[in-house]
Amino acid sequence: MDTKGTGDDTTGILDEALERLHASGPERDDWLSNHAPMAVEALVRHGHAPRVHRWLDAYRDRLEDMPAPSVRVTADTWREALGDPARITDWTRFFEAETEERPWRDVLAEWWPRLLPGIAGGATHPVIRVGHAVRTLLAGEATAPRRAELAHALGYWAARHAPLPPLGTLAAAPTAAAALDAVPAAAVQDGGIRERLARLTAFPQWGSAAGPDEARDRLAELVTAATHRYAAHAHGSPVMLVHAATAPNAVLRTLPALPRELWVPSLGAAWAASAAVTAAYRPREPVPYETGPLHAGEVLERAAVHGDEHVIKFADTALDVGDAAALTAAVRAVELIDPLEG
Structure with missing residues (x-):
């Protein structure tokens, strides 16, 4: 396969x-x-x-x-x-x-x-x-x-269509991973995502790009960082935190069909979406998670058998990233999310 x-x-x-x-x-x-x-x-x-x-x-x-x-x-x-x-x-x-x-x-x-x-x-x-x-x-x-x-x-x-509330800017972060680490949790973490997003106040400065090619590369970096991050943070909300990776990956997949002048603003929006989900469901502390050697085909097979739609879509994004840490994160989703019954 x-x-x-x-x-x-x-x-x-x-x-x-x-x-x-x-x-x-x-x-x-x-x-x-x-x-x-x-x-x-x-x-x-x-x-x-x-x-x-x-x-x-x-x-x-x-x-x-x-x-x-x-x-x-x-x-x-x-x-x-x-x-x-x-x-x-x-x-x-x-x-x-x-x-x-x-x-x-x-x-x-x-x-x-x-x-x-x-x-x-x-x-x-x-x-x-x-x-x-x-x-x-x-x-x-x-x-x-x-x-x-x-x-x-x-x-x-x-x-x-629903814009985020006006947001302040925190100190700049050097990488996507550092930026996600620096995203502050929503002040009160209860209620649905609409209530949680309404409480957001500020994000770290990250995601500027000098041109389309840099925007594409930084967007790929964000998808990788959010996917990797899931393994140790998914317990905050195993279903909802999937979207911190799958939303920016959707933007990345769309770039080749868009005029290049739209690539830089697309990066900014993708960062806002990923940071918003991260803030809304951020757990108090990460939980280290490791698994044994994995093969991409095995991971996708496990997701398909599991059947939950979020698990399938997250495994799909993990395969786009393609490295061992991403595959480990996909297995974490298999373990934490209830399978589809039927």
Whole structure:
């Protein structure tokens, strides 16, 4: 098995799965995210397409129908609908029309800078879903289900768009790892992520870049640092701290589809998202964690058998990083997060 990714899906299973999922909304129970499109993309990417439909059968109780539409979003009225979760279906229909009528890269380039300030909205799930959708489109043919998946992802992001509160700047950190270590915990660590993010006050200065190439390299550094950090800090919130790595990795995956002038601001937004999740769920103390020698294929297999969507997506990011510390972190997620039942 190619543990670095199989590229385009020639089985047709991914398109089948996406078509099956597009009758479902991006959330359930008014807030919890539908992770299925992201998880099945990761499974197919790493050679586990035969598992996909069985996995969806086990996940089906976590799916809800798309909400009823309200008022059509247009090029003239979109600002009043931005950040309104009641308009999820309106936004999805808007982006479905956009990606049918225009090249998907043009749609993405126009809307990425508009959506980027709200990257933490929806607990970062919308941008993560965009990253999976873009990776699929870059890997092969832009089929109708894959373009529709990008539309659903962008619609989710627009509906859940939520900027962070005004933040002060703490002392500069020399590396991404040092910057994450210096992120102060939210003043009160209780409640959901929206309540926790509202309490943030300041982040260390990190993430400036002189140009696009440096921005890409620093973003990769951030993904690596956040992935490594998970192993010793995941006990703070095993599910939520996954997003400190998967959110910036979604941005990194999207960069090749974006104009280069958007790469530097993308780094800044990714740092804000990763730091925000880190602050919201930071444990009091790290807990050292080690495991024996690991192989990438073994780690992805364990994640696929485990079945939890966060475990699958985090293992996918760990394989992108590719080193022993990242694989160790992925195994930590397998151990700490409850498996999918069904």
